Amino acid sequence: MFDIVLYEPEIPQNTGNIMRTCVAIGAKLHLIEPLGFKIDEQKLRRSALDYYEHLNYVIYKDFNDFAAKNKGTYLFLTRYGKKNYADIDYPKFEEPLYLIFGKESTGVDKKILAKHLDYCYRIPTTDKVRSLNLSNAVAIVSYEVLRQFNYFDLIQTEPETHKGKDFLDQFIEKEDEL
Template sequence: MLHIVLHEPEMPANTGNIGRTCVACGAVLHLIEPLGFRLNEKMIKRAGLDYWEHLDVRTYLNFEDFLEKNRNPKIYMATTKARHMYSEPAYEKEEDVYVMFGKESAGIPEEILLDYEATCIRIPMLPKIRSLNLSNSVAIVAYEVLRHQGFKEFQTEGQLHKYHW
């Protein structure tokens, strides 16, 4: 099972897009407060389209509450401060994969990252850019985890309706 964890997300449109991605890949979305929006806002629903009702979303008062309710899971921390690329871990060896992303304006606090240095991962990018959009980052890493796990139970082929190969 894939678990996407957002630490203090600020933008409802990003969270809505991430929710839609979670539904598409069967992931649970964990939201750690404070949130920069209310979960019933129109913008979050608009970005998530009609998929939001199918989302398994869980909220937590803070990071400690998240750890307590999830029994201290192994968490990959997505951060521009990491030494390892997101494609390096052997995700297929783990039953539950948790990947945490920080808020749009500041990322994951360094005091949290210090305890997870071995599982910090980054998406490589050119040095002239600070970071990618949060929803894009989640999609990149989520589908890398699923690729490692062989896309079990996923529809992996499509078909043109009007024309046949």
């Protein structure tokens, strides 16, 4: 349905959190070099926790390498976007959809953004901050896309492979116990 693309991510903890989000929603992760960390770095794995083995990801040497190997619609999430990400009708896209997020310090290269102005969107904020944390931004936009698709096949209750949907029932107090 859609993939997450990180353009030159710098902070391993953010990327690790995004890896976990990708596993949770079943999205493929594309990492565009240079990376600000080694992919096997301890901080990265700590953030991704035990979900790392379930992650579907690819690393590219630069944006041109990514673009040559991935055709579809690119949506850039940037503070310079003039349109709201929530106003997009995501189900209308028939080709593969790539949500592209820039590096923490400077975002996506401005020349790349300028070539795709009609596909630059932002998450609304006050004028007190330049942008949101990268992993938060990925989660916000990803879950809006999923909401518009009624969350596809995502599980709506605690899975039986974990604690199960009725886990909290054991904590219900009976009237005579009050």
